[in-house]
Amino acid sequence: MKKIIYSVLMGLAILVGAYSCKESKVEDLKLPDAPTTSITGEGIVVGNVTIDNQFVRVPFKISLNGMAAEAFQVGLTLNNDTVTQLITNGSLTNAVLMPSDAVEYPTVINVAYGTDNAEGIAIVRRATLERYLGKKVVFALKLASPGKGNKIANGKSNILVVINTDELLKPADVHYLSWQAGGTYNVVYQGNYIIGPAGITIPLIISLANTPTTAFNVKIKDNIDTIATLVANGGLPANAIHLGAKDFTIDTLVRFNTGASSATVRLSIPWPVFDANIIANKKFAFALSLKDNTNHVIHPTNGKIIVIIDPNINLDNNSPIIGNGTGLFARYYTNTQLAPDDGRAPFFTRVDETIEFSGDGWPDGVKTPAGETLSRDNFATRWTGEFLAPVRGDYIFYQTSWDDGARLFINGKAIIDDYTTQWDKPERNATIHLERGIRYKIEVHHRENVGGQQAYLQYEVPSAGITGKRAVPRTQLFPTP
Structure with a gap:
């Protein structure tokens, strides 16, 4: 019987070949289509989420309705619109959208031959979860362009990833950035400052809670209007003033080196500025806050500081004062x-x-x-x-x-x-x-x-x-x- 089938097949082949030659045409001969597989996005692989000092690794899964007849790939894109809509319509409560720059994900998932599922891993910055501690941080990945004739199941193209930060972190785990002398910091005569021939430099320390990580930056903002407001409402002494921009210097960008738990901001005031305020007995005040950190979380209260500088510091200045006397x-x-x-x-x-x-x-x-x-x-x-x-x-x-x-x-x-x-x-x-x-x-x-x-x-x-x-x-x- 096998020989018969073989012969028939061979005869058909000869006939087809002869006819083709006679007509001087070649027809495309295609193999039968492989059976298509329907692909579904399933979400987080429960129990396999891991967290370290910098990153959270989130495995996610897709499933097939049958075994893959051959290996292929499925594309992935970030789908923020879906998450925004779910938050807006109340389907997701106590939730925030994961910032796009805070998550890394593969652009394709590889499906192996003979398997009915595949996994990928998204890497999320731990600092983002710390920043939104107490909330659910959400992102969605959209399946697209499966290879080898496979298709996405209707209504199953999104992988919704919901991370409950309370299940991964405690408040004590947060890498907070704080002014070491938070609140109000009074700089008094013979206190913590460095004396130089040109003036004084006050070192202001920013500290990082928990285990240090790789290098990052944080900016310093001088909130000028805050001083006038505090003086007006009695929050600062009436003789407190904020100096003009030409009368002091301060570091506006500070870098934490890899493995560092602290960094120093330098506030410098020249002696002539003290001299100009000797008679008026003015105190110098600054309202400083941390902002635009490239890693970690700014402490909600200790990320701000009021620095008050006593005029008696000028006692450390012994550079000659040249008066304007007339005799x-x-x-x-x-x-x-x-x-x-x-x-x-x-x-x-x-x-x-x-x-x-x-x-x-x-x-x-x-x-x-x-x-x-x-x-x-x-x-x-x-x-x-x-x-x-x-x-x-x-x-x-x-x-x-x-x-x-x-x-x-x-x-x-x-x-x-x-x-x-x-x-x-x-x-x-x-x-x-x-x-x-x-x-x-x-x-x-x-x-x-x-x-x-x-x-x-x-x-x-x-x-x-x-x-x-x-x-x-x-x-x-x-x-x-």
């Missing part, structure tokens, strides 16, 4: 050596930029508008005003180049008092501690008996590097009656 108010008394003490009216008044006088030009240059000249001998002078201490330290004041009697008062206290008719006495000096940036009341007396005359008010501050006697400069002297 001291001078009263000249003619034909008397005791006028600074007896209350009589002065012969002439003016502002002397410094006390650096000697020779015939002084007192010959002291004249009234009518041209009257101060007596060359037997006269007295009284200078008053304020002295702006340029640095902090022990000041040594000198009236050693002084002819004749000398007195020096600081804040009403006579630190030099030798109002005699002797001149150029080396012991006419006194040491007093003054604070940088403070304006002290100063009063200076001079008495000329007979002969030569001179008056040089000098100082030095060896402890602050100001060495060698020098005249007290005009910039540090302010005239007051």
